[in-house]
Amino acid sequence: xxxxxxxxxxxxxxxxxxxxxxxxxxxxxxxxxxxxxxxxxxxxxxxxxxxxxxxxxxxxxxxxxxxxxxxxxxxxxxxxxxxxxxxxxxxxxxxxxxxxxxxxxxxxxxxxxxxxxxxxxxxxxxxxxxxxxxxxxxxxxxxxxxxxxxxxxxxxxxxxxxxxxxxxxxxxxxxxxxxxxxxxxxxxxxxxxxxxxxxxxxxxxx
Numbered sequence: 001x002x003x004x005x006x007x008x009x010x011x012x013x014x015x016x017x018x019x020x021x022x023x024x025x026x027x028x029x030x031x032x033x034x035x036x037x038x039x040x041x042x043x044x045x046x047x048x049x050x051x052x053x054x055x056x057x058x059x060x061x062x063x064x065x066x067x068x069x070x071x072x073x074x075x076x077x078x079x080x081x082x083x084x085x086x087x088x089x090x091x092x093x094x095x096x097x098x099x100x101x102x103x104x105x106x107x108x109x110x111x112x113x114x115x116x117x118x119x120x121x122x123x124x125x126x127x128x129x130x131x132x133x134x135x136x137x138x139x140x141x142x143x144x145x146x147x148x149x150x151x152x153x154x155x156x157x158x159x160x161x162x163x164x165x166x167x168x169x170x171x172x173x174x175x176x177x178x179x180x181x182x183x184x185x186x187x188x189x190x191x192x193x194x195x196x197x198x199x200x201x202x203x204x205x206x
Contacts, residue, residue: 001071003131010191013119014079015088017068018061022077023054025084029108036109040145043168064089071095074128078120080111088120090128090137099135101128105151115198118151122194125155129183129190136183140166140176152179155194156186 007016030037064075072093078086086107093101103124107117128134140163141148153159157179165173186193 001068001074002133003127004068004074006127006131008123008127010119010123010195012081013116013123014082015076015120015123016079018064018075018077018087020058020061022084023057026057027054029084029086033106033109037106039170040142040148041106041169043170067091074124074132076120076124078105078107078116080108080114080116085111085116086120088117088124090124090134093134099133101134101137103137103139105148112147118154118194119191119198121151121155122191125181125186125190129186134183137181139179141179142169142174143177149177149179154197155181155190157181158185 005017007014009015061075064073067073068075072091074090074093076088077084078088086105088103088105090101090103103121105117105121125137128137139148139152139157141152143149143162158181160178160180163176163178166176167174181190
């Protein structure tokens with residue numbers, strides 16, 4: 001796939017491909033953040049929140065690398081100050097006349113609220129639109145997940161309605177709000193727009 005593998009950075013925030021040697025820190029973050037993540041993450045036996053072994057991570061890396069080779073996913077680690085801070089995956093890529101994909105992410109609670117995920121999403125969106133060649137990106141988020149909804153709303157994703165019982169999460173089929181962007185929505189790039197807005201809102205910290 002064009003534009004993969006790739007590492008992207010903006011200030012202290014980075015996106016880089018998943019690595020096998022991240023297994024130990026991934027496990028530590030997932031277990032430490034289990035209560036923080038459980039209400040929002042799809043029920044997926046390949047990436048359980050509670051497990052002492054490294055097998056689930058290794059299996060996930062193999063699966064995601066295979067999907068990346070097939071042009072079906074872009075699996076990134078989110079870094080903050082060069083430390084593993086979460087994941088961001090562009091998945092369910094459809095080519096042909098659709099050229100669409102879905103975006104999902106999680107972040108270590110210790111660095112939440114610092115603009116890490118919005119910056120990472122902006123980097124990923126620009127790469128997908130202007131290098132990979134996708135046309136549309138969706139983020140499907142539970143209505144109750146206010147923090148995740150704020151991320152996409154701050155970035156200008158368009159709310160497109162409810163997807164009823166869209167994913168199995170935390171023991172039941174849950175409704176999700178569909179948010180979306182197309183390349184026409186960000187002609188000058190999402191990263192530049194987000195950074196400019198952030199500097200205007202926080203001139204000293206930016």
